[in-house]
Each structure stands twice: as C-alpha cells, then as structure tokens.
Amino acid sequence: MSDETPRGASDPVRAPVRSDFLSINEFLRAHEAFHDARTPSAAQTLERAARLASNSIFAIRLQLTRIRTSRIAASSDDIDDLVMQRWADSEFLIVALWRLRTIARIAASVSAVENSMNAAIKRFDEQLPNLQMMRHVGQHLDDYAIDHPERRRQHKPGLTEPVGRRLLEVAGLGDDEFHWLRGKLNFTDAEAAANALYAAVRKARDSSTPPMAD
Numbered sequence: 001m002s003d004e005t006p007r008g009a010s011d012p013v014r015a016p017v018r019s020d021f022l023s024i025n026e027f028l029r030a031h032e033a034f035h036d037a038r039t040p041s042a043a044q045t046l047e048r049a050a051r052l053a054s055n056s057i058f059a060i061r062l063q064l065t066r067i068r069t070s071r072i073a074a075s076s077d078d079i080d081d082l083v084m085q086r087w088a089d090s091e092f093l094i095v096a097l098w099r100l101r102t103i104a105r106i107a108a109s110v111s112a113v114e115n116s117m118n119a120a121i122k123r124f125d126e127q128l129p130n131l132q133m134m135r136h137v138g139q140h141l142d143d144y145a146i147d148h149p150e151r152r153r154q155h156k157p158g159l160t161e162p163v164g165r166r167l168l169e170v171a172g173l174g175d176d177e178f179h180w181l182r183g184k185l186n187f188t189d190a191e192a193a194a195n196a197l198y199a200a201v202r203k204a205r206d207s208s209t210p211p212m213a214d
Contacts (some may be wrong), residue, residue: 015031015034016030016031016034042110042111042112042208043208045106045107045109045110046107046110046113046201046204046205046207046208047205047208048106049103049104049106049107049201049204049205050107050201050202050204050205052103052106053100053103053104053107053197053198053201053202054198056096056099056100056103056198057100057194057195057198059092059096059099060093060096060097060100060190060191060194061191063089063090063092063093063096064093064187064190064191066085066089067086067089067090067093067187068187070082070085070086070089071175083173086173087171087173087178090171090173090178090180090185091138093178093185093187093190094131094134094135094138094185095135095138097128097131097135097190097193097194098131098132098135100194100197100198101121101124101125101131101197103201104117104120104121104124104197104200104201105117105121107200107201107204107205108121110204110208112207112208113204113207116200116203116204117200117201117204120196120197120200120201121197123193123196123197124193124194124196124197127189127190127192127193127196128185128189128190128193129157129183130157130181130183130184130185131185131190132154133154133155133157133163133181133183134180134181134183134185136153136154137154137163137168137181141168144163144164144165144168145165145168146165147164147165152164154181156181156182156183157181157182157183163181163182167180167181167182168181172184176188
C-alpha cells in the first residue's frame with residue numbers, strides 16, 4: 001500500500017492501491033470507502049469549487065449566446081415560439097447564475113479565502129440585484145402560484161408586498177434585458193458579474209497549494 005498524507009496531518013494515511021487487490025471491484029469499493037471517510041482539505045475544496053464553477057460559467061455563456069442569437073422580428077412566422085424560447089433561455093440563465101453563486105459559497109467556506117470570496121459574492125449581488133428574487137420565486141413556484149399566505153418570502157423590488165401569482169406569466173424581453181416579477185436581469189451585467197465571480201473562484205483555487213486526490 002502507498003502512503004497518502006492529508007494536508008496538515010503529521011502521520012501518513014494509507015490509501016488503497018490497485019496492486020493490493022485481486023479484484024478490481026474490491027479495489028474500487030476500498031477506494032470509495034477510503035475517500036468517503038476523509039474530510040477534504042482546503043485545497044481540495046477549492047479545486048472542486050473551481051471545477052464546478054467551470055461547468056457553470058460554460059452554461060452561463062451558452063445561455064447568453066442562445067439569447068443573443070434569438071432576435072425576435074415582428075414579421076416572424078413563429079414569433080410565439082421565439083418568445084417562449086427566449087423566456088426559457090432567460091430562466092435557465094437565472095438558474096446557471098445562481099448555481100455559480102452557490103459554488104462561490106463553497107469556496108468561501110475555506111477560511112483562508114473567506115474574506116475575498118465574500119467580497120466577490122457581494123459585488124456579484126450588487127451587479128444583479130434582482131437575481132435572488134427571480135431564482136427563489138422560480139424555485140418555489142408552488143407557493144407563489146397560489147399566493148401562499150406564509151411561504152412567499154420574495155417581495156416586489158422596492159416594495160414590502162410579496163410577489164403574487166399574477167406576475168408569474170408576465171415578462172418583458174428586451175434585446176439586452178429580461179423583465180420579470182417587476183425586476184430585471186441585464187444580460188451584459190450578468191456576463192460581467194459571472195466572469196468576475198468565476199475569476200475570483202479560480203484565483204482562490206490558485207492561491208492554494210496543489211491538492212491531493214480526495
């Protein structure tokens with residue numbers, strides 16, 4: 001067996017190696033059990049956050065490309081379908097943006113980069129002030145579609161009145177903005193905010209020493 005020393009540990013921890021097992025299935029079970037029982041190091045957590053962030057920024061850029069190439073001409077024969085496509089892509093963009101923010105919170109759980117990551121997340125939120133409201137309403141449509149008296153926590157921008165069912169099916173689709181729930185998502189701002197947050201996650205990862213497998 002080979003030695004694997006977790007970051008910060010003084011004694012080596014033995015990890016399974018293939019040559020010690022007659023069966024590949026037995027090795028895989030031992031390998032999974034070994035790593036499942038370990039707590040990931042700070043470097044491993046940041047490495048994972050960077051990989052997940054890479055997936056999210058790809059999804060964000062994909063949605064932005066789809067939105068920007070789906071111009072709606074008044075003379076189009078399938079204008080209804082184009083409107084619904086643009087609306088759907090805007091909603092998928094909201095999901096991808098929030099996922100990137102969630103991944104940034106994973107990076108922020110590492111104490112060494114907590115302050116810098118929290119600052120980056122704060123800037124992201126300031127650039128996209130209605131993103132949280134849009135994402136949370138979309139995630140909990142079952143409450144907002146029936147005007148649940150207790151579980152609607154998101155309010156109309158600038159008001160204390162909660163978002164209600166009548167706003168769910170009304171949207172504005174500008175060339176560079178998506179208007180929904182009386183809030184808006186600017187696509188240029190979204191791209192800039194996402195790129196900056198992605199860069200912050202990568203910078204946090206690069207500030208750590210190379211991680212070992214986890």
